[in-house]
Amino acid sequence: MNKYRVTHAFADKQVGDLVGGDDLALTDFYYLLKAGVIVPQDNVQPTPKRAKKEPTEKD
Amino acid sequence: MAMPQTVYYSAPEVKIGAAAGSAVDLSEFAKSAVLVRQADALESSSMASRDRFYQAGMNTNSLTVTFNQSYEAAEVYATIEPLVGTSCYVECTPVDGTATSATNPTFSLTNTYLESMEVLAANLGELGEVQLTFTGGTYLAATS
Numbered sequence: 001m002n003k004y005r006v007t008h009a010f011a012d013k014q015v016g017d018l019v020g021g022d023d024l025a026l027t028d029f030y031y032l033l034k035a036g037v038i039v040p041q042d043n044v045q046p047t048p049k050r051a052k053k054e055p056t057e058k059d
Numbered sequence: 060m061a062m063p064q065t066v067y068y069s070a071p072e073v074k075i076g077a078a079a080g081s082a083v084d085l086s087e088f089a090k091s092a093v094l095v096r097q098a099d100a101l102e103s104s105s106m107a108s109r110d111r112f113y114q115a116g117m118n119t120n121s122l123t124v125t126f127n128q129s130y131e132a133a134e135v136y137a138t139i140e141p142l143v144g145t146s147c148y149v150e151c152t153p154v155d156g157t158a159t160s161a162t163n164p165t166f167s168l169t170n171t172y173l174e175s176m177e178v179l180a181a182n183l184g185e186l187g188e189v190q191l192t193f194t195g196g197t198y199l200a201a202t203s
Contacts, residue, residue: 007132007133008083008084008133008134008138009083009084010074010076010081010082010083010084011074011076011079011080011081011082024080024081025078025080025081027077027078027081028076028077028078028080028081029081031076031077031081031141032076032081032083034137034141035083035132035133035137035138035141036132036133036137037081037083037133037138
């Protein structure tokens with residue numbers, strides 16, 4: 001089950017709480033996601049790794 | 060003249076959302092909140108009396124709230140704009156951060172309608188505000 005982190009208090013949830021997508025009514029879930037009140041827990045963008053340089057004929 | 064023993068210092072909790080399960084706490088932005096419970100007065104007078112009498116008709120409840128505007132995620136614009144033109148849920152409690160009780164009831168309107176929102180209201184040298192009016196819906200005063 002996907003977890004979402006609460007970024008702004010709503011209902012009985014506080015900032016930092018984790019809520020399961022299945023724990024919310026569908027209309028509530030879409031509304032909260034659209035407003036940015038909940039964000040996917042794994043919403044952290046990893047730092048892109050530097051592409052490995054492929055040797056060319058010039059090298 | 061005796062002073063009242065307790066007076067109410069305005070510090071309400073204001074929550075608004077698509078439904079009770081998604082009511083977002085916007086108390087930190089609220090500048091004013093007026094929730095009115097109204098029962099239309101239907102006149103039931105007759106010629107049997109010179110007094111006018113009324114009985115309750117339809118309920119026309121409403122909430123008028125003013126917020127300091129904010130366009131950040133999960134704040135005023137982001138949470139209110141999707142509700143324009145929909146039936147939504149609002150909730151007000153007299154004292155923010157205090158449990159609901161008989162002396163701190165939670166007033167709510169379920170399926171109340173938000174007709175419009177000023178998405179931009181800017182004046183030179185002033186902080187942006189937005190006033191909203193939620194009309195209709197089912198009134199409830201919860202004490203627990």
